[in-house]
Amino acid sequence: MYNVDMKAAHLHQLIWMSRPLMQAAEACVEAGLVGTNLTVRMRAVLEILHKYGEQTVPEIAARLEIQRQYVQIMCNETLASGFIEQRANPRHKRSPILALTDHGRTLIKEIISKEMKLVAAMGEDLSDEDVATALKVVLAVADSLKKQAGDRK
């Protein structure tokens, strides 16, 4: 019984650390973007295209789990800045495929590699196993929470 309560308390704390964690992470990303002409939301677009390849606005919206209308705005900004470009979409004439330009690809690679170095430095005091365990737990908890929230709808 004691262990059950401890575990629940730990999980509770873990869950509610997610907000300050996210805020700190976003602050770091923002700081790393100074001087690049990129905004945080443009970076998000570049990251998706870099990670999953070229795709349309609605596809990006689905991955980010936000409304396509807002993603459209993000992508239009990114287009205007020249980090991505439109390509004809054989599957849909009105919905061009968005792809990184060379400039955009170079930039997002640089940014991610810089961020990875930072992250690696932060993980120096943590063991590989602990990090892997933490990721496993967090993924499981996030999954449970999503299911729970979904059930109540």
Next chain:
Amino acid sequence: MYNVDMKAAHLHQLIWMSRPLMQAAEACVEAGLVGTNLTVRMRAVLEILHKYGEQTVPEIAARLEIQRQYVQIMCNETLASGFIEQRANPRHKRSPILALTDHGRTLIKEIISKEMKLVAAMGEDLSDEDVATALKVVLAVADSLKKQAGDRK
């Protein structure tokens, strides 16, 4: 080298899980508040008072790490709903101490116990050790990120 990269990648993923984790958590909390006349931000006020005892608006703001002006609004709402009450503050005439009313205390206890049950159910498949490890890692990462973000200011 391989392990270093794996660890960094895991940490990266862990960090960026914090946003969906937080959103799912808040959705769950919101769902659990249906029918209570409480909003999520009123619940936050009650939780702080329940956890740390009666205190003033600026103290709550410091704990939540948001501006006192917004906390003032949250607290005024909560006051209006009768879940908390003002008590004279011997240390500052203009800044009353906020305390849970009986009604508020009962409610927040119920809510937290309900949430704890949910959390405990979610943790059934996870070992005590793994959860403790995950919490340790997340706390360390959040700490590093905060320091990093602070350094760049």
Next chain:
DNA sequence: GGAATGTGACATTGCACTTGTCAAAATGAC
């Protein structure tokens, strides 16, 4: 006693979205 600081109240603004709508384009059912 006077300056700096703390506090509540109020106003304004910004940001990150959501929601709603329209028209053109694409898809699916028959």
Next chain:
DNA sequence: GTCATTTTGACAAGTGCAATGTCACATTCC
């Protein structure tokens, strides 16, 4: 093929969570 439905980009409006600024009164510190 044709017609209803869905998808998509564009645009407009609204919402929620804050930050920021300012004022007046209180308090504290020197």
